[in-house]
Amino acid sequence: MFPHQLNDPRAHDIAQALLGGFNRHFRLFRETTARAKARFEAADWHGQQRAQAERIEFYDQRVGENVALLEARFDASRLPMEVWQQVKLHYIGLLTDHLQPELAETFFNSVCTRILHHSYFHNSFLFVRPAVSTEYIENDEPAATPTYRAYYPEPGKLADTFRRIVTNFQLQRPFANPARDAAHVMDAVQARLGGERWRTNFQIQVLSSLFFRNKGAYIVGKIVNGFREIPFALPILHDANGQLVVDAMLFGEDDLLMLFSFARAYFMVDMEVPSACVQFLRGLMPKKPRAELYNAIGLQKHGKNLFYRDLLYHLRHSSDKFRIAPGIKGMVMLVFDLPSFPFVFKLIKDFYPPQKDTTREQIQSKYLLVKQHDRVGRMADTL
Structure with missing residues (x-):
C-alpha cells in the first residue's frame, strides 16, 4: 500500500532528479537520431553505422549516471522503502503532461532496480504496470510537428501528391528523375487499387519523420479509402551518381513486417511523441507486438519492459x-x-x-x- 502522506522532502527531489536524468537521455537520443538525415544526405554510411551502434549504449550510460547522482546526493540505497514509495507517487505527478511518459517510467525502473533490493520489485515501487496513459498524446504547441500528415489528392493528381509527399521531407540532395519516380509510384498504386472507386475520405497519411537505416531512408504511411487502409513504404536510396531515387514501393502488412523485422537493425527516426508513432505503426501492422515496434525505432529498453509485462500477463493465464x-x-x-x-x-x-x-x-x-x-x-x- 502507498502511504497517504507525501511528507519526506527528499522524495520530490529524487523524483525530479530521476526525471531530469530521463529528459537528458531522451534529448541526447533525439539529437543523434535527428542527425541521421544529414548523414544520409552526405552519404556518410560509416557515420550512420557508428551512430546506430553508439546510440544503443546511450541508455545504460544515462542510467549509470543517474544512479551515481542519486547515491551521491541522497545516499539512495540506504533510504527507507517508504521514501521510495513516495518517490514513485511524486514521479507520476511529474509525468502528467509529459510527452514520453512510458519511456520515463521505464527509465525509473532501470535506475531503481540498480538501487533497490530484488524483494522490492513490485508495483508499489516500480512501474510493473503503466501509471500514465499514452492514448492520444500529441504536442499541442502551435509550431510542433504532428505525428503524421494527411494529403487529400484531387482526381487525376495523385502523382503530384506523391511528389509533394517526397519533397516535403526537404532532402538536401537532388533526385535523379522525380517525374519518372512519381510515374512508377503511380503505376504501383493504380495496380494495387485496381478499379476501386475513390471514397469521400480518400487520403494518404504519412508519418512526419523519415525512417533511416544503413543506406536507406523510408517514407512510411497508408492509403485510406473508405474503410480500407493500405500500408506502404517508399525506400529512397542513392544511385550510382549520388542522386536520390525512389527505389520501390512496398505494400501491405507482410512487406512492412519484413521491413520492421527483429532480424534487422534499428531505425533512426526523429519523433517527439514515440507512443503516437507506435500507435500509427500498429495500425499498419496489427500483428506486430508493441514491444517489437518500440525496438524497431531504437527504444529497445522500453521494448524489453513491454515484453516483460506481456510475459507476466501470459504467465497468469x-x-x-x-x-x-x-x-x-x-x-x-x-x-x-x-x-x-x-x-x-x-x-x-x-x-x-x-x-x-x-x-x-x-x-x-x-x-x-x-x-x-x-x-x-x-x-x-x-x-
Whole structure:
C-alpha cells in the first residue's frame, strides 16, 4: 500500500532528479537520431553505422549516471522503502503532461532496480504496470510537428501528391528523375487499387519523420479509402551518381513486417511523441507486438519492459510449464521455452566443454555485437 502522506522532502527531489536524468537521455537520443538525415544526405554510411551502434549504449550510460547522482546526493540505497514509495507517487505527478511518459517510467525502473533490493520489485515501487496513459498524446504547441500528415489528392493528381509527399521531407540532395519516380509510384498504386472507386475520405497519411537505416531512408504511411487502409513504404536510396531515387514501393502488412523485422537493425527516426508513432505503426501492422515496434525505432529498453509485462500477463493465464527447448542442445547456452509463448529464453552455462574456449564475458560481447550491427535479416535481436 502507498502511504497517504507525501511528507519526506527528499522524495520530490529524487523524483525530479530521476526525471531530469530521463529528459537528458531522451534529448541526447533525439539529437543523434535527428542527425541521421544529414548523414544520409552526405552519404556518410560509416557515420550512420557508428551512430546506430553508439546510440544503443546511450541508455545504460544515462542510467549509470543517474544512479551515481542519486547515491551521491541522497545516499539512495540506504533510504527507507517508504521514501521510495513516495518517490514513485511524486514521479507520476511529474509525468502528467509529459510527452514520453512510458519511456520515463521505464527509465525509473532501470535506475531503481540498480538501487533497490530484488524483494522490492513490485508495483508499489516500480512501474510493473503503466501509471500514465499514452492514448492520444500529441504536442499541442502551435509550431510542433504532428505525428503524421494527411494529403487529400484531387482526381487525376495523385502523382503530384506523391511528389509533394517526397519533397516535403526537404532532402538536401537532388533526385535523379522525380517525374519518372512519381510515374512508377503511380503505376504501383493504380495496380494495387485496381478499379476501386475513390471514397469521400480518400487520403494518404504519412508519418512526419523519415525512417533511416544503413543506406536507406523510408517514407512510411497508408492509403485510406473508405474503410480500407493500405500500408506502404517508399525506400529512397542513392544511385550510382549520388542522386536520390525512389527505389520501390512496398505494400501491405507482410512487406512492412519484413521491413520492421527483429532480424534487422534499428531505425533512426526523429519523433517527439514515440507512443503516437507506435500507435500509427500498429495500425499498419496489427500483428506486430508493441514491444517489437518500440525496438524497431531504437527504444529497445522500453521494448524489453513491454515484453516483460506481456510475459507476466501470459504467465497468469497459462497452465503449461517451461521446458528445455526442442532441438540440438548448445554447448554454451541452456535454451528453454514455454510451449504457449513464441520466444526462447537462454541462460549462459556455468561450465563449457573443452572444445569451447570461451568465457561468460565473451559470450555476452557476441550478443552485444549482433545488437550493434546490421543483422541483414539473418540474426534475431535479443533482449
